[in-house]
């Protein structure tokens with residue numbers, strides 16, 4: 388940098404003092420669990436973490452309860468949607484019938500044999 392050029396005062400970037408902690412490399416979801424009946428322990432086979440058996444069971448029960456709750460909600464929504472689809476099908480059939488009737492009134496069928504003219 389030339390001697391006669393100076394950085395504009397106040398333009399310096401302040402030191403970075405904040406950071407977001409990242410998940411540790413190899414973060415484990417504890418997907419594979421091993422139950423040791425002899426030692427009565429619950430252990431993750433991937434990362435070897437040992438869980439308190441009661442806490443583990445409590446978490447699993449909670450997870451299952453949530454899953455059943457969501458399942459019930461989805462079933463209720465599905466039933467509701469099916470009812471609405473059935474109602475729409477009936478409405479469609481009814482409207483098609485009305486269109487057919489209206490067309491028949493506007494464009495009367497032509498008697499090609501001139502019997503009823």
Ligand SMILES: [Zn+2]
Pocket residue numbers: 415416417418431432433434435436
């Ligand atoms: Zn694990």
